[in-house]
Amino acid sequence: MKYQVDDNGYYGAYGGAFIPEMLYPNVERLRKEYRNIIEDDGFRKEFQELLKEYVGRPTPLYFAKRLSEKYNTKIYLKREDLCHTGAHKINNTIGQILLAKRLGKKRIIAETGAGQHGVATATVCALMGIDCFVYMGEVDMERQAPNVARMKMLGAEVIPASSGSKTLKDATNEAIRDWINNPEDTHYIIGSVVGPHPYPDMVTQFQKVISEEMQQQLKEKEGIEDPNYIIACVGGGSNAAGAFYQYLENEAVTLVAVEAAGKGIDSGESAATSVLGSPGVIHGSKTLLMQTEDGQITEPYSISAGLDYPGVGPLHAHLRDSNRAKFLSATDAEAMEAGLQLCKLEGIIPAIETSHALAALDQMSFQHEDIIVINLSGRGDKDLDTYIHYFNL
Amino acid sequence: MNRIQQLFQQDKKLVSVYFTAGYPKLDDTIPILEALQESGVDLVEIGLPYSDPLADGPTIQASATQALKNGMTTELLFQQLELIREKIHIPLILMGYFNPILQFGVEKFCKRCEAIGIDGIILPDLPLEVYLNDFKELFEQYDLFNILLITPSTSTERIRMIDQHTKGFLYMVSSASTTGKQAAFGSSQREYFTRIDAMKLKHPKLVGFGIYDKNSFQAATEFANGAIVGSAYIKFLTENPIGETSSFVSKLR
Numbered sequence: 001m002k003y004q005v006d007d008n009g010y011y012g013a014y015g016g017a018f019i020p021e022m023l024y025p026n027v028e029r030l031r032k033e034y035r036n037i038i039e040d041d042g043f044r045k046e047f048q049e050l051l052k053e054y055v056g057r058p059t060p061l062y063f064a065k066r067l068s069e070k071y072n073t074k075i076y077l078k079r080e081d082l083c084h085t086g087a088h089k090i091n092n093t094i095g096q097i098l099l100a101k102r103l104g105k106k107r108i109i110a111e112t113g114a115g116q117h118g119v120a121t122a123t124v125c126a127l128m129g130i131d132c133f134v135y136m137g138e139v140d141m142e143r144q145a146p147n148v149a150r151m152k153m154l155g156a157e158v159i160p161a162s163s164g165s166k167t168l169k170d171a172t173n174e175a176i177r178d179w180i181n182n183p184e185d186t187h188y189i190i191g192s193v194v195g196p197h198p199y200p201d202m203v204t205q206f207q208k209v210i211s212e213e214m215q216q217q218l219k220e221k222e223g224i225e226d227p228n229y230i231i232a233c234v235g236g237g238s239n240a241a242g243a244f245y246q247y248l249e250n251e252a253v254t255l256v257a258v259e260a261a262g263k264g265i266d267s268g269e270s271a272a273t274s275v276l277g278s279p280g281v282i283h284g285s286k287t288l289l290m291q292t293e294d295g296q297i298t299e300p301y302s303i304s305a306g307l308d309y310p311g312v313g314p315l316h317a318h319l320r321d322s323n324r325a326k327f328l329s330a331t332d333a334e335a336m337e338a339g340l341q342l343c344k345l346e347g348i349i350p351a352i353e354t355s356h357a358l359a360a361l362d363q364m365s366f367q368h369e370d371i372i373v374i375n376l377s378g379r380g381d382k383d384l385d386t387y388i389h390y391f392n393l
Numbered sequence: 394m395n396r397i398q399q400l401f402q403q404d405k406k407l408v409s410v411y412f413t414a415g416y417p418k419l420d421d422t423i424p425i426l427e428a429l430q431e432s433g434v435d436l437v438e439i440g441l442p443y444s445d446p447l448a449d450g451p452t453i454q455a456s457a458t459q460a461l462k463n464g465m466t467t468e469l470l471f472q473q474l475e476l477i478r479e480k481i482h483i484p485l486i487l488m489g490y491f492n493p494i495l496q497f498g499v500e501k502f503c504k505r506c507e508a509i510g511i512d513g514i515i516l517p518d519l520p521l522e523v524y525l526n527d528f529k530e531l532f533e534q535y536d537l538f539n540i541l542l543i544t545p546s547t548s549t550e551r552i553r554m555i556d557q558h559t560k561g562f563l564y565m566v567s568s569a570s571t572t573g574k575q576a577a578f579g580s581s582q583r584e585y586f587t588r589i590d591a592m593k594l595k596h597p598k599l600v601g602f603g604i605y606d607k608n609s610f611q612a613a614t615e616f617a618n619g620a621i622v623g624s625a626y627i628k629f630l631t632e633n634p635i636g637e638t639s640s641f642v643s644k645l646r
Contacts, residue, residue: 016523017520018518018523019518021517021541021542021543022546022569024544024547025547163458164444177450180447180569180570291492291496294466294467295467295492296493
């Protein structure tokens with residue numbers, strides 16, 4: 001099992017728990033208990049029931065006929081955009097809220113960039129009647145105002161992160177600081193496969209339902225479980241981790257991770273960590289991150305707030321180093337055009353994060369009989385403002 | 394004998410002061426060290442500014458952001474400190490986060506510390522287990538004391554283990570908080586201080602986080618060997634010239 005987390009919380013050279021002593025008791029308790037809790041029959045039953053009845057799973061594996069014709073191959077879309085709240089993020093928050101209840105926690109904190117994870121967290125907190133505090137960079141609060149309103153409607157308190165660059169990395173810092181100040185009653189729901197061990201694996205375990213369903217649905221539709229390619233966008237990497245998980249050890253399936261190149265890899269305004277990053281420590285985990293020569297974490301850029309993160313999860317750093325996954329990147333312009341193309345060809349408005357995965361189609365070549373699955377991680381309603389301005393609609 | 398060990402042979406409540414290198418001005422490092430030594434400070438923690446200081450509250454964060462803007466780097470700090478031992482004889486500790494040191498090169502970092510005469514290091518996000526496996530030998534080779542933290546929620550068993558492996562002293566974090574929260578020390582801190590005192594640990598203890606005046610200093614040091622002041626001094630430096638440092642320090646002890 002080359003791509004599973006090891007007993008020390010590492011994926012190859014990456015992972016671990018680089019946390020201050022103040023967080024040790026909480027993270028250690030999670031490390032000791034998370035596997036037992038999430039593998040417990042009662043937990044699994046409750047988790048699966050909520051995924052079915054509340055989230056709306058399984059999500060369809062939709063054969064995109066016109067898109068397939070355009071690329072002269074067979075393209076399926078895994079419709080995570082049809083999940084309640086509009087993205088795959090809720091798979092993880094459902095899992096973590098059930099876990100938090102079993103840990104006896106009374107207060108939930110979360111970080112959010114685009115607001116999708118914040119909304120998904122606020123949603124499950126409303127569902128369970130637990131207090132919810134979401135940290136969000138001041139800059140992101142402005143560019144994702146509708147999601148701020150959604151969180152407030154759901155009863156969450158949105159706390160502006162005004163330190164540093166006032167975006168996702170700073171919101172994450174603030175959430176970690178909150179946890180240091182409230183270690184007893186609070187659970188921190190991290191939204192991606194990042195952070196100290198066991199978070200990367202825990203979040204992956206809650207997202208792996210994506211590839212479990214994919215296997216079953218491909219079997220029904222194609223008579224085989226394995227596609228030739230799975231394509232997913234990567235910011236921190238939670239939707240990609242979920243879409244890749246069941247196929248990690250199956251090297252016949254090519255895994256394609258698409259990062260945000262922003263205005264271009266060499267433009268100085270990019271979020272393509274696998275190209276621009278180097279090994280270091282960010283948010284409690286050893287992984288690839290964008291940093292200066294002096295080890296200061298730098299500010300990434302992408303038109304998509306959800307990919308605007310200076311690191312990737314340690315699993316993805318390992319997938320890159322081992323060449324298990326192919327890493328591509330799409331610029332703002334390529335992603336926006338690919339998003340618009342999906343609207344026109346299939347009647348689906350994707351999230352701009354997801355549009356990056358779609359843009360990879362133009363960078364690859366396929367055989368006519370290939371089967372490609374693109375993880376359609378989120379819907380584009382939250383991005384209308386950006387689409388409107390970009391295309392002068 | 395390392396300067397830190399010598400220091401703890403004295404029978405008095407020690408004052409340790411933290412400041413962020415490169416703040417308020419890039420070249421303030423030496424004047425601040427001189428002012429602190431002249432004011433009778435026993436030990437100084439020189440903060441290496443970091444873009445993402447997880448364990449720090451707003452005051453130290455803001456000073457780090459400004460220091461980086463001013464152009465402070467690990468290499469520059471070492472250059473500023475090159476001849477520091479001609480002037481400063483009190484123990485000097487570097488406090489920072491792990492990533493900048495990892496990028497600088499851990500061994501190269503230790504070497505430079507030894508050459509300059511840095512006595513110890515505090516890296517809040519370098520966990521004990523990683524230190525023991527990967528860096529303990531290296532730090533010891535260069536006589537660099539790695540000072541470890543305990544907190545009110547650290548288990549008794551783990552406190553014993555940390556006491557086993559810390560060097561020089563134990564950094565007792567006063568409460569579950571980031572730096573710079575000024576709340577009066579109440580019954581829960583007193584319970585914690587006496588609980589730790591009763592453990593009769595091998596190492597002396599300095600209390601940090603939330604110390605800013607005579608009252609908090611006295612409360613913190615009743616059962617400890619001294620206390621560390623950080624955010625309060627940064628605030629002082631924001632509002633006062635370095636030359637007035639002695640008026641700040643004299644109000645502590």
